[in-house]
Amino acid sequence: xTISMYxxxxxxxxxxxxxxxxxxxxxxxxxxxxxxxxxxxxxxxxFPDMFPLVRQVQIAADFAxxxxxxxxGAEVPSYEDNEQTFADLHARIKKTLAFIDGLPAEKIDGSExxxxxxxxxxxxxxxxxxxxxxxxxxxxxxxxxxxxxxxILRHNGVEIGKRDFMGAY
Amino acid sequence: xTISMYxxxxxxxxxxxxxxxxxxxxxxxxxxxxxxxxxxxxxxxxFPDMFPLVRQVQIAADFAxxxxxxxxGAEVPSYEDNEQTFADLHARIKKTLAFIDGLPAEKIDGSExxxxxxxxxxxxxxxxxxxxxxxxxxxxxxxxxxxxxxxILRHNGVEIGKRDFMGAY
Numbered sequence: 001x002t003i004s005m006y007x008x009x010x011x012x013x014x015x016x017x018x019x020x021x022x023x024x025x026x027x028x029x030x031x032x033x034x035x036x037x038x039x040x041x042x043x044x045x046x047f048p049d050m051f052p053l054v055r056q057v058q059i060a061a062d063f064a065x066x067x068x069x070x071x072x073g074a075e076v077p078s079y080e081d082n083e084q085t086f087a088d089l090h091a092r093i094k095k096t097l098a099f100i101d102g103l104p105a106e107k108i109d110g111s112e113x114x115x116x117x118x119x120x121x122x123x124x125x126x127x128x129x130x131x132x133x134x135x136x137x138x139x140x141x142x143x144x145x146x147x148x149x150x151x152i153l154r155h156n157g158v159e160i161g162k163r164d165f166m167g168a169y
Numbered sequence: 170x171t172i173s174m175y176x177x178x179x180x181x182x183x184x185x186x187x188x189x190x191x192x193x194x195x196x197x198x199x200x201x202x203x204x205x206x207x208x209x210x211x212x213x214x215x216f217p218d219m220f221p222l223v224r225q226v227q228i229a230a231d232f233a234x235x236x237x238x239x240x241x242g243a244e245v246p247s248y249e250d251n252e253q254t255f256a257d258l259h260a261r262i263k264k265t266l267a268f269i270d271g272l273p274a275e276k277i278d279g280s281e282x283x284x285x286x287x288x289x290x291x292x293x294x295x296x297x298x299x300x301x302x303x304x305x306x307x308x309x310x311x312x313x314x315x316x317x318x319x320x321i322l323r324h325n326g327v328e329i330g331k332r333d334f335m336g337a338y
Contacts, residue, residue, distance in 0.1 A: 005172055139308070
């Protein structure tokens with residue numbers, strides 16, 4: 001059991017996406033129990049120029065699919081960002097999990113030195129090797145949005161704890 | 170350049186701790202400029218039963234030192250958690266960075282299968298191998314607290330963006 005690009009990416013994304021799904025289920029149950037309009041949570045933000053919960057979940061799922069896909073040299077599937085309900089968000093997470101479950105470990109392993117170009121053709125273009133792309137860019141971005149989704153719900157009184165954020169490890 | 174336990178831990182902690190330090194500097198500058206009591210930010214929380222900013226930073230720094238130290242088989246230095254000011258938090262981050270900079274790569278590399286016992290002797294005791302301890306436990310915990318520190322400041326109107334959270338990669 002040696003650490004590899006696969007073991008550093010797919011299991012982490014899966015653990016946290018499954019946990020996020022459970023967090024969202026608790027949020028929906030909370031809304032139902034307290035007779036809260038689900039949109040009060042789905043559209044909640046921590047500050048006016050931050051993204052609401054729905055968008056945080058979409059972006060987290062985007063990093064979870066695009067980072068390993070690019071490392072594997074696979075096409076990144078494009079999803080529409082049209083989620084509006086908790087059920088939609090669960091479906092988004094589910095298809096993301098199915099996609100990354102289908103990425104073969106042998107395609108991701110060995111991608112340490114693969115050249116990845118961020119924002120190609122723009123003034124902010126940046127070249128990274130696969131290892132930095134995963135660890136210095138992809139995972140921080142992913143964790144940022146998963147945590148912020150959690151923080152939005154905590155800030156709105158949903159009774160979740162860090163154990164829910166962490167999921168099963 | 171093969172991915173390793175060292176390259177998956179120390180550079181990530183360093184990148185995000187340095188970024189957190191810059192985020193805190195911007196928060197302090199914001200407080201000064203707007204004539205806000207620094208404690209209004211330092212003691213801010215997203216919800217009454219969540220930790221305030223100071224504690225989020227302390228815990229983030231704790232994971233950054235304890236996770237690689239345990240992987241390296243080194244003693245985890247104990248810090249007092251007596252920080253009260255922005256200057257104190259900068260000092261806490263600085264000594265954490267100095268400590269992890271001193272951990273030899275060769276001690277952390279190869280720790281994939283090292284047995285780590287969480288909460289030993291308690292009903293919640295859990296045994297993990299080094300790889301799961303880092304990727305499924307340590308990094309998620311660390312990112313949780315760094316992101317929540319950032320979210321507290323954003324929620325309080327400090328003008329920072331995701332680029333500040335990410336740091337230099």
